[in-house]
Amino acid sequence: MQMPGEVTITEVCPRDGFQSLPNSIDSIDKIKIINDIIDCGYKQIEVTSFVHPKAIPQLRDAEEVVTQISRKNNVKLRALVPNLRGLERAINAGVDKVKLMLSATDSHSLSNANCKTVEAMDGFVPLVERAEDSQVAVSGSISVAFGCPYEGLVPVDRLLMICEKYLELGINDLSLADTTGMGNPFQVQKVIGALRREFPEMRFSMHLHNTRGMAFANAVAGLEVGVTDFDSSVAGLGGCPYAPNASGNIASEDLIHGFEEMGIKTGIDLDKVISVARSLEQQHKPYTNSFLLKAGKNSDLHIKPKGQEKLG
């Protein structure tokens, strides 16, 4: 098993987690949580989405959050932008990077963005042009890349086509999202292997959901084909709209713990992440999904039962 020495984990709870909660978190509480997340040692945080407040009211305070958190120079802030209006807001708020989002399949794209995949891509052209005039970097993403809840398996050719179009737009930083947790490790290796062979200039990251229990296995499969950038959400906050009670994003503490156990450095303070996770669990218990909060770290050893000295 070929493993990298270190990986970069982007914390997405402030976007994917907060937007999945039925009620909005107060801005002041969000700012505290994000400050705590920054303090954990992440190099990149997906802080919010500059969508229309009617679409996702839970993130209507995007500007307030981005401008009031305690930023650090070495911590990049990434935000989702769905359109030019969102991009302008993101630029004004001062994020480092924006992420564009489209779906691998037409049916998911129509359901999410009211247009087909290629139409969504065409809509990115003015955004990329506007971003070039700013200091803001642009990254892309492909939702339901490893399976669509409406269409099932996504053909590799379709992902190759989308990836090529992203490169034509000048975007070489691409997140492959297993939005509803349908991917498996064999598929991950096959798909990402093909994409990396075809487009060596593209930097691929993975956004994994643990809907069917395969998220960590998919992360390891990604490692094995050279992926070193992963998204995760502290406390596993972030659901699956197609299965309301199912697990959502892989929990940051579970991913970090697993990687560190494998000898892969994340640069993130696991104990601090667990502390943030525990506080989120206290506030939002039914929506969190974390193995480590229940089981503890491997290194949390138990005291040997009394009497062993005698017996031993």
Add this chain to the structure above:
Amino acid sequence: MQMPGEVTITEVCPRDGFQSLPNSIDSIDKIKIINDIIDCGYKQIEVTSFVHPKAIPQLRDAEEVVTQISRKNNVKLRALVPNLRGLERAINAGVDKVKLMLSATDSHSLSNANCKTVEAMDGFVPLVERAEDSQVAVSGSISVAFGCPYEGLVPVDRLLMICEKYLELGINDLSLADTTGMGNPFQVQKVIGALRREFPEMRFSMHLHNTRGMAFANAVAGLEVGVTDFDSSVAGLGGCPYAPNASGNIASEDLIHGFEEMGIKTGIDLDKVISVARSLEQQHKPYTNSFLLKAGKNSDLHIKPKGQEKLG
């Protein structure tokens, strides 16, 4: 990724699951559940443990269960036996195979069996001799092989030593148990790779717990180093005594679904397993842990939202 075309999954819910419940299941209900499990297409089922009824009262009806279920010729019944008395009971009840159990570390062995690992192994000698006079096959197991809740990491040399002693006893069918879910995929490949290189005559199987979310990744790591035999428990029934609310055994439906999605045949009817799991969930909800029961199979596609035809 080198993958086998098929694997063998042993259902352990009737032993590992039932013994973990605070209350005993009625024998008549156990028999019905096991008959339903047999009907799923498993080739091997761990039906019970012939322990002293005071040690595990939930399994005190071992004889009744083994003799009253509707057996099929091609479905092997395996049972745990802790001692000669248990072996006699298992032989009389008519199981096909018994499994001996010891711990990788002395502290876990002392805690579970009141003796050190090597002493436990010495105690196996009369059992193996007795079994040779019967029609019953003997297999072995190593608990906490990938991590001990008292000692942490288990050195590979220790596993090599135990494995060698098992072979000296004439046992070449060995289950490596990640009893408290501390293993990681890199370790699995390293450890099992070393064991297989050193002892090619030994057939290794894996018994995985999902305590820290890595069970499926560990199964895939096992596949990659040639393991094709796995234990799992329908509905994920079976806990972790060191973390009462944590996940226990990997759920059979999750393992089968994941393998089948990877193109690996299990020979088991997933829909029937899900049906057994759902019925167990209804009876024992707080103790089940199953992704598939919440999220459904990948192939359970959702209906495309209305209006797509118009938009498309």
